[in-house]
Amino acid sequence: MQTPATITREQCYEQLLLGKTVKSTGWLDTIRVEALARAQALNFPTERHDDWRLTDLSPLFQHAFHPVDSYASVTLEDIDKLLMPDSIRLVFVDGCYTAPLSDLKSAGSGVTVSSLVERVGDTQVEANFAHHAPFEQDAFAALNTRFFEDGAYVHVAGEINTPIHILNIATKREVPSAIYPRCLIVMEANSRATVIEDYAGLGDSPNLSNAVTEVVLKDHAQLYHVRIQREEKSAFNIGHCSVDAAKGSVYTSTALAFGARLSRHELHVTLQGEGAEATLNGLALIGGRQIADTHTQIDHAMPRCKSHQLHKCIADGSAHAIFGGKIMVREGASGTDSEQSSRNLLLSGKAHIDTQPQLEIFNDDVSCKHGATIGQIDADALFFLKSRGLTEERARSLLTHAFAAEIIDKIPVTALVEALGRTILDERMKASV
Amino acid sequence: MINKDSRVVLEVKNLKAEVAGVEILKGVNLTVRAGEVHAIMGVNGSGKSTFSKVLAGHPDYTVTGGSAMFEGKGLFTLEPEARARAGLFLAFQYPVEIPGVSNSALLRLAYNTLQTERGLEELDPLEFDDLVQEKIKVVEMDPSFLSRSVNEGFSGGEKKRNEILQMAILEPKLAILDETDSGLDIDALRIVANGVNSLLSPDNAVVMVTHYQRLLNYIVPDYVHVMSAGRIVRTGGKELALELEARGYDWLKEAA
Numbered sequence: 001m002q003t004p005a006t007i008t009r010e011q012c013y014e015q016l017l018l019g020k021t022v023k024s025t026g027w028l029d030t031i032r033v034e035a036l037a038r039a040q041a042l043n044f045p046t047e048r049h050d051d052w053r054l055t056d057l058s059p060l061f062q063h064a065f066h067p068v069d070s071y072a073s074v075t076l077e078d079i080d081k082l083l084m085p086d087s088i089r090l091v092f093v094d095g096c097y098t099a100p101l102s103d104l105k106s107a108g109s110g111v112t113v114s115s116l117v118e119r120v121g122d123t124q125v126e127a128n129f130a131h132h133a134p135f136e137q138d139a140f141a142a143l144n145t146r147f148f149e150d151g152a153y154v155h156v157a158g159e160i161n162t163p164i165h166i167l168n169i170a171t172k173r174e175v176p177s178a179i180y181p182r183c184l185i186v187m188e189a190n191s192r193a194t195v196i197e198d199y200a201g202l203g204d205s206p207n208l209s210n211a212v213t214e215v216v217l218k219d220h221a222q223l224y225h226v227r228i229q230r231e232e233k234s235a236f237n238i239g240h241c242s243v244d245a246a247k248g249s250v251y252t253s254t255a256l257a258f259g260a261r262l263s264r265h266e267l268h269v270t271l272q273g274e275g276a277e278a279t280l281n282g283l284a285l286i287g288g289r290q291i292a293d294t295h296t297q298i299d300h301a302m303p304r305c306k307s308h309q310l311h312k313c314i315a316d317g318s319a320h321a322i323f324g325g326k327i328m329v330r331e332g333a334s335g336t337d338s339e340q341s342s343r344n345l346l347l348s349g350k351a352h353i354d355t356q357p358q359l360e361i362f363n364d365d366v367s368c369k370h371g372a373t374i375g376q377i378d379a380d381a382l383f384f385l386k387s388r389g390l391t392e393e394r395a396r397s398l399l400t401h402a403f404a405a406e407i408i409d410k411i412p413v414t415a416l417v418e419a420l421g422r423t424i425l426d427e428r429m430k431a432s433v
Numbered sequence: 434m435i436n437k438d439s440r441v442v443l444e445v446k447n448l449k450a451e452v453a454g455v456e457i458l459k460g461v462n463l464t465v466r467a468g469e470v471h472a473i474m475g476v477n478g479s480g481k482s483t484f485s486k487v488l489a490g491h492p493d494y495t496v497t498g499g500s501a502m503f504e505g506k507g508l509f510t511l512e513p514e515a516r517a518r519a520g521l522f523l524a525f526q527y528p529v530e531i532p533g534v535s536n537s538a539l540l541r542l543a544y545n546t547l548q549t550e551r552g553l554e555e556l557d558p559l560e561f562d563d564l565v566q567e568k569i570k571v572v573e574m575d576p577s578f579l580s581r582s583v584n585e586g587f588s589g590g591e592k593k594r595n596e597i598l599q600m601a602i603l604e605p606k607l608a609i610l611d612e613t614d615s616g617l618d619i620d621a622l623r624i625v626a627n628g629v630n631s632l633l634s635p636d637n638a639v640v641m642v643t644h645y646q647r648l649l650n651y652i653v654p655d656y657v658h659v660m661s662a663g664r665i666v667r668t669g670g671k672e673l674a675l676e677l678e679a680r681g682y683d684w685l686k687e688a689a
Contacts, residue, residue: 383490384528385539386490387489387490387514387517387523388517388539388599388603389514389517389518389546389547390543391546394542395514402532402533403533404533406533
């Protein structure tokens with residue numbers, strides 16, 4: 001059941017503040033109390049917030065999002081298509097950790113993959129939780145911190161080759177629901193891992209997933225971080241991820257946005273140790289009336305850090321894709337090497353893409369390149385494919401897939417690359433019929 | 434191989450075409466029968482490349498007059514993909530690079546599209562691989578090129594060989610080779626020419642568009658046509674190409 005009429009922005013926010021109180025004790029309770037105070041003081045961002053200026057949140061205000069008070073029973077069969085072979089798996093259904101769907105058996109020594117709530121007593125959890133993703137000025141982060149029910153906790157000391165899959169599933173619910181996925185990843189010195197954060201739906205329903213992820217890389221740690229947003233078409237997904245990278249650490253991210261009526265992904269990376277490196281690959285592939293917003297920030301706080309970013313948007317139908325990419329080079333961050341590229345593909349005359357690369361440099365000794373392009377399907381390539389017998393639709397979907405593949409192919413998990421490639425090609429075929 | 438009784442594959446009558454409002458083809462006539470190899474020669478700007486693109490259906494060119502019948506069908510009522518399915522093939526002068534689409538995926542997609550058109554079964558990846566491994570020998574190409582993105586990072590010669598590989602897979606009734614010899618060194622030229630020769634049969638035909646006589650040493654034409662200012666101004670046998678090599682094109686311009 002959907003709320004029949006549009007409610008006001010204020011009503012929508014107030015409804016979120018009526019979230020379910022999740023019991024916790026000690027330090028976490030203190031943080032939750034603070035977070036509620038901040039959430040009450042804040043509100044949805046408006047066009048006056050520079051980072052949100054281009055993002056039309058009004059589809060959100062069609063719904064009153066209720067707390068999750070009951071849980072659907074989900075079987076492994078239900079989520080079969082979302083599973084990855086040979087992975088360590090944590091599954092959350094509507095924000096609640098679901099042990100029977102999870103598979104933790106192959107996490108070896110030095111690796112902890114578990115429910116966050118179960119590990120609330122760990123010193124690393126206490127030392128890091130809510131320390132990296134600030135909620136003081138961010139209403140969504142404050143709401144998450146107040147109302148999250150459980151989350152994923154990944155702690156890696158050592159090297160692990162098996163990918164860790166964190167699957168967040170939003171089910172089809174009676175009323176639009178607010179779900180608060182949470183994730184904390186702590187990479188100890190010299191550790192190495194691959195983590196896949198995955199947001200998907202089971203049945204279309206206008207739920208709001210408001211997620212917060214915190215990533216800590218200690219000296220020389222290496223993390224490959226994949227984020228897949230493949231929610232159902234009327235869902236909402238707002239996610240914030242903060243990454244703090246210490247000396248010599250390497251953070252590599254591939255963030256994909258395919259689903260949701262409206263999605264926003266914020267990724268803030270702070271290169272806070274000398275020689276830290278970040279590579280951010282991003283792709284939004286949307287159509288219909290979808291809105292997908294990606295805002296990234298890479299902060300070169302120390303000398304000789306490197307960052308490399310390639311973000312692509314593909315918009316069909318009357319979709320709207322937004323990319324805001326800020327790169328900051330602090331005073332004293334000499335020897336900074338940064339490259340940013342935003343490449344965009346418009347598939348329809350009604351689609352809309354905004355891209356805003358932004359450089360803020362407070363230092364002379366740096367190499368920073370950035371650029372943005374927006375184009376349509378290459379006419380020569382299209383003619384070539386048609387001259388080989390492919391229909392216009394097939395040729396266009398193949399070229400669209402190829403444009404997307406450059407990002408997807410970077411994911412170091414072959415099974416996932418293949419599965420995503422198939423899904424996209426199928427979707428494009430369907431979209432073009 | 435000339436056989437006056439073989440079927441007419443392509444019949445072009447008084448073809449006129451323009452690009453961006455400029456008339457390039459000013460009345461081209463050409464008849465190609467099964468089994469024949471034609472060469473169309475001419476200086477840059479004579480309209481020979483335009484002719485090949487118009488036949489394949491390039492969207493930048495507008496047909497303003499005349500007709501072209503291909504295998505008994507009016508060519509200009511067909512979309513480029515329908516022309517390809519009817520058996521027309523254009524080997525591009527400048528093959529496009531398509532990052533992200535593997536060569537083998539494209540070949541299989543194109544092949545299966547034709548199979549469906551012909552009412553035949555599609556081949557699955559394994560079956561198709563057997564076919565392609567056989568065909569790839571025609572152009573002496575390393576199989577590693579199959580898994581690479583279409584033409585991406587290929588040398589000029591490799592791109593042209595890739596075009597001929599596509600031709601080998603699609604088995605067209607009429608192959609138009611647009612300046613296939615341009616940018617090829619002598620070894621690549623020999624390989625490409627051998628590939629084309631091995632695909633010739635009494636049932637199909639080839640039209641080569643070229644500036645130089647060189648290619649014709651390897652793929653021997655039955656007819657040589659000279660194009661100038663948008664028309665075919667002279668037609669002869671293969672000896673005409675040698676005459677052009679010796680005398681240049683100017684004497685024909687004057688004659689036209």
